[in-house]
Amino acid sequence: MAYSGFSLEGRVALVTGAARGIGEALAVGLAEAGADVAVSDMASRIELARDTQARVEALGVRSSTHELDVLDVASISPAIDRIVEEYGQLDILINNAGIRIPRPALEVTEADWDATVDTNLKGLFFCAQAAARPMIEQGWGRIVNIGSQFSAVGSAGRAPYIASKHGVLGLTRALAAEWTPYGVTVNAIGPGPTETPGVLAAYNRTPEELQAEYADKMPLGRRMQPEELVGAAIFLASPASGATTGHLLLVDGGWTAL
Numbered sequence: 020m021a022y023s024g025f026s027l028e029g030r031v032a033l034v035t036g037a038a039r040g041i042g043e044a045l046a047v048g049l050a051e052a053g054a055d056v057a058v059s060d061m062a063s064r065i066e067l068a069r070d071t072q073a074r075v076e077a078l079g080v081r082s083s084t085h086e087l088d089v090l091d092v093a094s095i096s097p098a099i100d101r102i103v104e105e106y107g108q109l110d111i112l113i114n115n116a117g118i119r120i121p122r123p124a125l126e127v128t129e130a131d132w133d134a135t136v137d138t139n140l141k142g143l144f145f146c147a148q149a150a151a152r153p154m155i156e157q158g159w160g161r162i163v164n165i166g167s168q169f170s171a172v173g174s175a176g177r178a179p180y181i182a183s184k185h186g187v188l189g190l191t192r193a194l195a196a197e198w199t200p201y202g203v204t205v206n207a208i209g210p211g212p213t214e215t216p217g218v219l220a221a222y223n224r225t226p227e228e229l230q231a232e233y234a235d236k237m238p239l240g241r242r243m244q245p246e247e248l249v250g251a252a253i254f255l256a257s258p259a260s261g262a263t264t265g266h267l268l269l270v271d272g273g274w275t276a277l
């Protein structure tokens with residue numbers, strides 16, 4: 020008999036920042052594992068998010084697109100409540116929305132700091148809080164925070180981003196301590212360098228230049244594709260990971276092994 024622990028059939032997932040990049044790949048990946056997927060992103064990317072919805076629906080599961088800007092904290096809980104009302108439940112949150120503003124620490128402005136930490140850490144917390152309420156009520160939930168290899172190690176030129184991603188790991192542990200007794204596990208994935216539109220835009224380099232820069236920093240020898248994070252997300256979203264909580268699952272091509 021086939022092992023069913025990874026099946027997401029009958030589960031409802033919400034993915035933030037799902038218009039493109041890693042969020043898009045994870046929305047499609049969870050749908051491939053059988054979940055219904057609510058796709059969300061900020062207003063300026065909502066048309067792109069609808070394309071993700073179409074990819075999810077093509078897999079034969081239910082989907083819808085929702086405007087959810089994680090910087091607008093007051094709007095987060097109402098948006099998540101609407102999704103719960105629409106689907107009747109919320110089982111999985113993929114807390115993916117994030118930004119990076121790479122810059123030497125001496126040049127970081129208050130605006131850079133606030134944008135990065137407010138999106139990657141504050142917004143992520145309030146999404147988790149709003150999603151945890153219905154999950155705790157139903158006694159089952161999976162919160163998967165997208166951290167980074169920089170949740171575990173440092174690097175030059177990215178101080179606010181690294182602070183925010185270390186914060187994601189701290190928050191993951193704190194929320195796991197609070198919510199696991201109610202059946203809601205909280206874990207983080209730490210992707211290594213992954214080829215996404217956001218990375219290409221932030222670093223102002225060609226894919227080939229980025230590739231050369233990263234190749235010797237990763238035993239894998241190349242940057243990853245967003246789809247290479249899907250297996251980790253399915254595991255942490257599934258019944259199979261019921262005893263895994265407060266954990267950072269690094270999928271970093273070996274970056275932190277060196």
Ligand SMILES: NC(=O)c1ccc[n+]([C@@H]2O[C@H](COP(=O)([O-])OP(=O)(O)OC[C@H]3O[C@@H](n4cnc5c(N)ncnc54)[C@H](O)[C@@H]3O)[C@@H](O)[C@H]2O)c1
Pocket residue numbers: 035036037038039040041042059060061064087088089090115116117118138142165166167168209210211212213214215216217218
């Ligand atoms: N690509 C990498 O190398 C890499 C490595 C480690 C971690 N990550 C993390 O993975 C996540 C996704 O990154 P990506 O590379 O796919 O980036 P991306 O820029 O390609 O996609 C990010 C998505 O988040 C959305 N977003 C940004 N701000 C938002 C907000 N305020 N509210 C709602 N949505 C918002 C964007 O509209 C976009 O659709 C981020 O948390 C990032 O830090 C990426």
